Amino acid sequence: MQMIEAVIKPQKLDAVKSALAELGILGVTAMEVKGYGRQAGHTERYRGAKLDVGFVPKVKLEICVADGDVNRAVDAIVAAARTGEVGDGKIFVSPVNEVIRIRTGDRNEKAL
Amino acid sequence: MPRPRCAPIWRVGFLVPMILLALLAIPSLALAQATPDAVPTTAPSAAAVAAPVDASQVLIGAGADGTAYKIDTGDHAWMLVSTALVLMMTGPGLALFYGGLVRRKNVLATMMQSFILMAVVTIVWAVIGYSLAFDAGNAFFGGFRFMFLREVGAAPSEYAATIPHTTWMVYQLMFAIITPALISGAYAERIKFSSMLVFSILWLLFIYCPMAHMVWGKGGLMNAWNGGKINAIDFAGGTVVHISSGVSALVAALVLGKRKGFGSLAMPPHSVVISVIGAALLWVGWFGFNAGSALSAGALASSALVTTHFAAAAATLGWLFAEWLKSGKPTVLGAISGAVAGLVVITPAAGFVTPMSAIIMGLAGGIVCFFAATSLKHALGYDDSLDAFGVHGVGGTLGAILTGVFAAAAVNMPPIFKVEGQPDKLGLIEGSTTLFTNQLIATGITWVFALIGAFVLLKIVDVVMGLRVTESDETDGLDLSQHGESGYNLEDDVFGGAISDSGSGHGAAAGAGAAIPASAKSIVAPA
Numbered sequence: 001m002q003m004i005e006a007v008i009k010p011q012k013l014d015a016v017k018s019a020l021a022e023l024g025i026l027g028v029t030a031m032e033v034k035g036y037g038r039q040a041g042h043t044e045r046y047r048g049a050k051l052d053v054g055f056v057p058k059v060k061l062e063i064c065v066a067d068g069d070v071n072r073a074v075d076a077i078v079a080a081a082r083t084g085e086v087g088d089g090k091i092f093v094s095p096v097n098e099v100i101r102i103r104t105g106d107r108n109e110k111a112l
Numbered sequence: 113m114p115r116p117r118c119a120p121i122w123r124v125g126f127l128v129p130m131i132l133l134a135l136l137a138i139p140s141l142a143l144a145q146a147t148p149d150a151v152p153t154t155a156p157s158a159a160a161v162a163a164p165v166d167a168s169q170v171l172i173g174a175g176a177d178g179t180a181y182k183i184d185t186g187d188h189a190w191m192l193v194s195t196a197l198v199l200m201m202t203g204p205g206l207a208l209f210y211g212g213l214v215r216r217k218n219v220l221a222t223m224m225q226s227f228i229l230m231a232v233v234t235i236v237w238a239v240i241g242y243s244l245a246f247d248a249g250n251a252f253f254g255g256f257r258f259m260f261l262r263e264v265g266a267a268p269s270e271y272a273a274t275i276p277h278t279t280w281m282v283y284q285l286m287f288a289i290i291t292p293a294l295i296s297g298a299y300a301e302r303i304k305f306s307s308m309l310v311f312s313i314l315w316l317l318f319i320y321c322p323m324a325h326m327v328w329g330k331g332g333l334m335n336a337w338n339g340g341k342i343n344a345i346d347f348a349g350g351t352v353v354h355i356s357s358g359v360s361a362l363v364a365a366l367v368l369g370k371r372k373g374f375g376s377l378a379m380p381p382h383s384v385v386i387s388v389i390g391a392a393l394l395w396v397g398w399f400g401f402n403a404g405s406a407l408s409a410g411a412l413a414s415s416a417l418v419t420t421h422f423a424a425a426a427a428t429l430g431w432l433f434a435e436w437l438k439s440g441k442p443t444v445l446g447a448i449s450g451a452v453a454g455l456v457v458i459t460p461a462a463g464f465v466t467p468m469s470a471i472i473m474g475l476a477g478g479i480v481c482f483f484a485a486t487s488l489k490h491a492l493g494y495d496d497s498l499d500a501f502g503v504h505g506v507g508g509t510l511g512a513i514l515t516g517v518f519a520a521a522a523v524n525m526p527p528i529f530k531v532e533g534q535p536d537k538l539g540l541i542e543g544s545t546t547l548f549t550n551q552l553i554a555t556g557i558t559w560v561f562a563l564i565g566a567f568v569l570l571k572i573v574d575v576v577m578g579l580r581v582t583e584s585d586e587t588d589g590l591d592l593s594q595h596g597e598s599g600y601n602l603e604d605d606v607f608g609g610a611i612s613d614s615g616s617g618h619g620a621a622a623g624a625g626a627a628i629p630a631s632a633k634s635i636v637a638p639a
Contacts, residue, residue: 044380045439047449047499048486051378 001096001108002070006061007035007089008081013059019080020063023072027112029062039087058089064096066112128577129309133235169248169257170330172277173267181267184274190409191275191283197400198286202226202293205397208390209452210297213445213498216382217589218301219599225296229312233289236313241288242281244321246271251333251341253322270330272407283404284324291320291353297500298361299368304581305594311573315360319565323352323558334554336526343528344554345519345547347416348405350460350512351558358505359559360566361496367570368579370495372586384445391448395424398455402462415523416462420455423462423474427454430478438486446482449503453481456507461515464538469518476514481507509555516551517541 008016013030020028034055041054065073074091082088101111173181207226214222233241240259246269247254258264261281269277292312299308326332327346334351336343346352371379381387403417431450436442457477458470465473485502496502519539521529529538529547537544573579580586585593592598601608 045441045443046380046445047443048435048439048490049380051380053378 001099001112002065002067003094003096004061004063004065004070004073004077005092005094006063006077006081007033007058007091008061008077009083009087009089010057010059012081012083013061015080016061016077019076020073023069023076025063025065025069025073027063031060031062033058033060037087037090056087064099064112066109126306129306129313132310132313133232168331170246171270172263172265181273183266183268183276184408186409187272187274187407188276188279190413191272191279191404191407194400194404195279195283195286197397198283198290198404199230201394201397201401202286202290203230205390205393206290206293208386209394209448210300210387210390210498212383212386212388212390213381214300215379215589216599217591219382219591220597221305221590221594222296222300224305224595225300225308226293228309229289229293232309232313233292233316234285236316237281237285237288241316241321242284244317245288245324246281246284246329248330249325251331252326254325254329271328274408280407287349287353287401288316288320288324291349291357292316294353294357294500294504295361295364297498297504298365298496299579300497301590302368302371302580302586304578305590307573307577307579310577311569311579314569314573315566318569319356319360319562320352323356323561326557327352327554334550334557336528336550340528342550342553342557343526343547344512344550345464345515345526346460346512346554347463347515348402348459350456350508350515351554354456354459354504354508355512355555355558356562358501358503358508359562361500362494362505363563363566364570365494365496365501367567367574371497372583374495375493381445384448388444388448391451395421395451395455398424398459402455402459406463412463412524415467418467419462419465419470420458422467422470423454423458423477424451425454426471426474427451427457427478427481430454430475431482432478434479434482435486449485449499450478450482453477453503453507456481456504457511457514459508460511461518464515464519464524466518466520466523469520469541473511473514473518477507477510480510509559512551512555512558513548515539516548519547 006016010032017028020026035058036054036056039056041052041056044051044053061077063073070093074093077091099108099111100106203226204223207223210226211219211223238261240256242261242264243256243258244254247257249255258281261278264277264281266276266278268275269280272280292315295312295315296303296308326334327344327349328335329338331339334340334342334344334346336345344351373379398420399417402420403413406413406416428447428450431453432442432447435446454474454477457473458465461470461473481503484506485499488506489496489499489502494501517540519542521536521538521542525536525538529544530536538547540548570579581590581593
């Protein structure tokens with residue numbers, strides 16, 4: 001089992017969600033985050049005071065998938081989330097030791 | 113955050129304002145008017161007019177020609193509405209305007225700085241403030257004739273011959289409330305609540321009341337209508353309200369020092385949305401402030417309302433376009449700040465200038481105050497958090513001086529300026545320098561008085577009880593440190609924390625039972 005962490009542009013959330021659903025991946029944790037990379041922030045002005053806001057709003061998704069589904073899931077996310085502009089985001093894949101479904105106690109692949 | 117070992121009630125910060133208020137409030141219970149004035153149903157005969165005609169006293173119960181008085185219902189209805197409009201300027205106008213401009217962790221404390229004055233100033237005014245401002249007294253301050261509102265009843269005073277004295281008194285009270293509240297823009301986000309209370313009460317008594325007396329009180333030093341030596345005019349409070357509070361604000365900003373992190377940390381307004389609402393309420397309320405200062409529902413009130421509105425409109429555009437040109441984008445904060453600046457500038461002139469002059473004055477005010485609140489502030493480096501000096505101090509000064517330029521005899525001619533055998537002339541544009549010179553002098557006197565007075569009062573309060581909160585209280589935010597509250601508990605169903613005490617008093621037994629500490633709610637203070 002692998003944990004896919006994807007930091008994407010907020011406006012791409014719906015597209016990614018739909019793309020994953022088409023693959024049968026129906027469980028996702030999403031959070032609003034701020035981040036920066038190569039994409040610069042923006043400038044705000046309040047009564048002449050200039051503020052450089054370095055952080056850009058993003059959405060982070062955490063999706064746990066079976067080993068066999070990782071590549072398809074990653075490809076689907078990339079296709080759905082890409083705009084071609086700086087700031088599209090990144091995907092990180094890391095191994096997961098255990099997965100447990102709280103309601104039933106199912107473990108690992110049965111819990112996905 | 114460590115709690116004091118002794119119960120809060122014994123701390124200086126609590127005791128000093130309580131003692132001050134007790135000194136003022138308790139005697140009023142004993143000395144309240146025993147017999148309130150009977151409200152006449154018909155006009156009383158001339159013989160029933162009580163007050164003797166004595167030039168050193170404020171005349172009560174007599175119309176301008178000495179006959180029995182008559183309340184003009186039209187004037188009175190308008191004055192009652194104006195009273196409400198001016199109070200609205202403080203609450204919620206100023207509370208929202210200033211509240212939105214501070215960081216989220218200080219929103220309640222900032223709003224409280226306006227709201228609490230609605231309560232405190234009222235009591236002080238009733239007990240002694242009104243008398244100090246509007247009893248005849250001497251050239252600098254009034255006497256004690258109206259203390260505890262004695263002799264303030266249904267009969268009109270000579271200040272406003274067609275409305276009850278009580279209405280005049282309570283209308284003026286609303287001005288007394290908003291003026292110290294304006295200063296809060298300078299000490300926002302770092303003053304102790306208790307110190308703010310004490311300072312505001314002292315400032316009201318020793319700066320506002322003398323200023324109101326000197327400009328509007330009978331025999332006041334700068335009262336062109338009634339016994340002044342320096343004949344200046346101030347329709348609704350350019351000097352009394354805006355210069356006095358604006359200059360005091362500058363002093364407060366300097367005495368208190370800069371906020372922690374000022375200059376390096378970003379401190380944007382947490383909600384310009386709230387400030388827009390506040391500014392709009394200020395604009396509408398200002399009709400009561402300026403047009404109400406006509407003290408009647410006649411042509412002068414109309415004229416003053418029009419000039420007020422036009423100046424606000426022109427100033428909005430002035431600030432906005434100045435900013436657009438200088439910084440590249442027209443900000444909403446700039447637009448609302450411009451509106452307020454225009455309203456400030458027109459305040460002394462509202463009932464003395466023509467509508468087209470008001471447009472020019474507003475435009476000038478918007479542009480000048482834009483530079484005062486941006487370039488000047490950044491150049492000199494003082495932390496006037498909400499531009500109380502930049503808008504009210506600078507705007508009020510500009511307004512008082514431009515009143516001397518644009519005042520038009522045809523709009524409103526104080527008798528003292530009439531010259532026998534000559535056509536009436538008032539402002540510089542009409543060819544007279546008398547008024548203009550007096551305006552400069554009055555402005556100078558106000559500046560000096562406010563500068564010195566505010567400095568002395570701030571220093572006294574600082575020595576007795578300290579002005580500023582501790583560094584850690586400032587970082588935590590005043591809402592939490594001064595009031596134990598949070599302005600917005602938007603995530604309280606998740607991060608709200610647990611009840612630590614079943615509701616009995618101070619909750620001092622922190623170790624009692626299985627209480628989960630209230631800090632289960634994480635306080636992310638963007639210091």
